[in-house]
Amino acid sequence: xxxxxxxxxxxxxxxxxxxxAPGAExxxxxxxxxxxxxxxxxxLQTADSRKVLATVAEGQTPKFAFVGCSDSRVPESKIxxxxxxxxFTARNIGNQFRVDDLTTQTITSYAIExxxxxxxxxxxxxxxxxxxxxIATPFADADTSTGSRRIETWIEPIRLLLATSPREExxxxxxxNLNATSIPEPERQDAAFRALVEENVKSQVAHVAADAVVxxxxxxxxxxxxxxxxxPAGSTGADAGTTAFFEGDARxxxxxxxxxEEAGPPQELWIHGLVYDIDTxxxxxxxxxxSSTTGLTV
Numbered sequence: 001x002x003x004x005x006x007x008x009x010x011x012x013x014x015x016x017x018x019x020x021a022p023g024a025e026x027x028x029x030x031x032x033x034x035x036x037x038x039x040x041x042x043x044l045q046t047a048d049s050r051k052v053l054a055t056v057a058e059g060q061t062p063k064f065a066f067v068g069c070s071d072s073r074v075p076e077s078k079i080x081x082x083x084x085x086x087x088f089t090a091r092n093i094g095n096q097f098r099v100d101d102l103t104t105q106t107i108t109s110y111a112i113e114x115x116x117x118x119x120x121x122x123x124x125x126x127x128x129x130x131x132x133x134x135i136a137t138p139f140a141d142a143d144t145s146t147g148s149r150r151i152e153t154w155i156e157p158i159r160l161l162l163a164t165s166p167r168e169e170x171x172x173x174x175x176x177n178l179n180a181t182s183i184p185e186p187e188r189q190d191a192a193f194r195a196l197v198e199e200n201v202k203s204q205v206a207h208v209a210a211d212a213v214v215x216x217x218x219x220x221x222x223x224x225x226x227x228x229x230x231x232p233a234g235s236t237g238a239d240a241g242t243t244a245f246f247e248g249d250a251r252x253x254x255x256x257x258x259x260x261e262e263a264g265p266p267q268e269l270w271i272h273g274l275v276y277d278i279d280t281x282x283x284x285x286x287x288x289x290x291s292s293t294t295g296l297t298v
Contacts, residue, residue: 061115094130124197135193169192
């Protein structure tokens with residue numbers, strides 16, 4: 001590594017890191033612009049926001065896990081105008097939750113079992129490039145280009161959804177393109193395009209709901225509620241339920257930045273399906289939320 005960069009990165013113990021001077025030799029201007037932005041962020045902190053920074057530096061306790069698209073136009077903290085530490089985030093192409101994607105599975109597992117979030121937000125967006133590509137004719141070079149082949153493999157479940165969904169707009173699209181030899185990417189306001197974005201979100205909500213870690217969390221919450229309603233003899237209410245639950249599972253622990261510690265009682269976990277409109281900035285709730293009372297399988 002360039003010695004000048006190492007020198008710029010080094011910070012003596014007890015000192016505060018200072019932004020490297022703009023125009024540092026060899027630094028791309030795009031990277032410098034980002035670093036300048038960070039300097040403004042750090043320099044514009046108010047007394048209240050510095051308290052938030054100090055709090056989240058000690059650990060995170062988000063209520064929400066966000067599974068969204070990697071699209072640069074959909075930054076979760078901005079579209080929800082949320083504070084630092086509010087959203088634990090997983091993002092990938094097309095906001096998918098797949099059995100072969102260990103990254104997203106691990107993120108949601110950590111969110112549920114360690115952070116004990118209350119909500120998982122599956123958030124798609126109109127104008128999604130992955131959904132547009134799934135509608136269009138496959139890449140011509142998919143057999144020879146590693147990049148195109150990876151993209152085609154990743155969006156294949158969305159193509160399958162397009163081919164099988166009974167949604168009216170998608171049925172009409174299939175009929176209209178039955179004999180088409182080539183299909184271009186749709187316009188952003190195309191009805192079938194918007195419908196497929198929504199159906200993809202619904203599909204991912206179902207996938208998350210069927211996940212083993214989610215099902216386990218739901219079973220634990222149902223068991224906890226049962227003990228709360230019928231606690232030990234002579235006691236009633238949530239405190240009694242908590243006692244009974246942990247007596248039955250004394251080794252229930254959680255991992256945190258401070259090591260292993262006893263977890264709190266199971267939390268109600270909801271999964272929601274949302275869509276962000278990149279034209280208006282508004283998020284729509286698709287009304288397909290599921291929890292232990294609606295999504296627990298036998």
